Amino acid sequence: MTGLVVREMTIADVPSMAALEAAVSREPWSAELFAGELDMHASERHWLVAVSVGEDGTELLTGFAGFMYIGVGAGAGTREDSVEEGSVDAGEAHLMNIAVDPAFQRMRVARRLLHGLIRAARSRNVDRLTLEVRPDNGPARALYHRFGMDAVGTRPRYYGDGGDALIMWVHGILGDEYAARLDRLAEPEWSDDLVHGPANRIGDEIEEFES
Numbered sequence: 001m002t003g004l005v006v007r008e009m010t011i012a013d014v015p016s017m018a019a020l021e022a023a024v025s026r027e028p029w030s031a032e033l034f035a036g037e038l039d040m041h042a043s044e045r046h047w048l049v050a051v052s053v054g055e056d057g058t059e060l061l062t063g064f065a066g067f068m069y070i071g072v073g074a075g076a077g078t079r080e081d082s083v084e085e086g087s088v089d090a091g092e093a094h095l096m097n098i099a100v101d102p103a104f105q106r107m108r109v110a111r112r113l114l115h116g117l118i119r120a121a122r123s124r125n126v127d128r129l130t131l132e133v134r135p136d137n138g139p140a141r142a143l144y145h146r147f148g149m150d151a152v153g154t155r156p157r158y159y160g161d162g163g164d165a166l167i168m169w170v171h172g173i174l175g176d177e178y179a180a181r182l183d184r185l186a187e188p189e190w191s192d193d194l195v196h197g198p199a200n201r202i203g204d205e206i207e208e209f210e211s
């Protein structure tokens, strides 16, 4: 299998993630921080990585992204359950981090990662998504805007260097209108196999979809 593959993060990805992070972030996460994410319960975290797979099967990390879930129970129902039962206690997702290797930027890697995370989140009955971003991070803000997110406020001195953060939100991601947005953002060559939700963990079989 060659090409760009988006799959679940594993512990083996951590060194490459930390190296990529160090290359692109003003306040990089450590390898320990990334590894700790895998210790969290599957109802609390979901991380995906994008890898470029060579002819010989070797992988090169091109990007990663992770959600923190809030209000997603270990036995949370599916979207179908909530629609059928009219449940209103949908959960929320917080984008913890997203980064793409500069050599692979503007190739829709982040778009694909976010698309995969959001699709998996919807399958876990998550209805809203939030994040913080630096006001001067134009590329990230443009990416989030593509996914329907709006800036709703500021967190003063949010960052370690004293910088403020913009808070962005999108609500109603379980709805049909948002589903249509996701469809428009998907590239035709992306496989329709659903990215596995956060049930996957180290040792579980990893399934992939190929561009």
Ligand SMILES: CC(C)(COP(=O)(O)OP(=O)(O)OC[C@H]1O[C@@H](n2cnc3c(N)ncnc32)[C@H](O)[C@@H]1OP(=O)(O)O)[C@@H](O)C(=O)NCCC(=O)NCCS
Binding pocket: 024, 025, 097, 098, 099, 100, 101, 104, 105, 106, 107, 108, 109, 110, 111, 112, 132, 133, 134, 137, 138, 139, 140, 142, 143, 144, 146
């Ligand atoms: C933000 C980042 C993750 C985007 O990754 P990417 O793979 O280059 O983004 P994509 O190619 O998937 O772009 C998706 C959309 O984002 C927007 N976008 C991405 N980079 C952009 C740029 N440099 N200028 C303007 N818009 C940009 C566009 O709307 C684009 O949609 P389009 O392809 O239809 O034009 C990447 O620039 C990055 O790693 N930056 C450093 C880390 C960072 O700032 N993370 C966010 C922390 S909040």
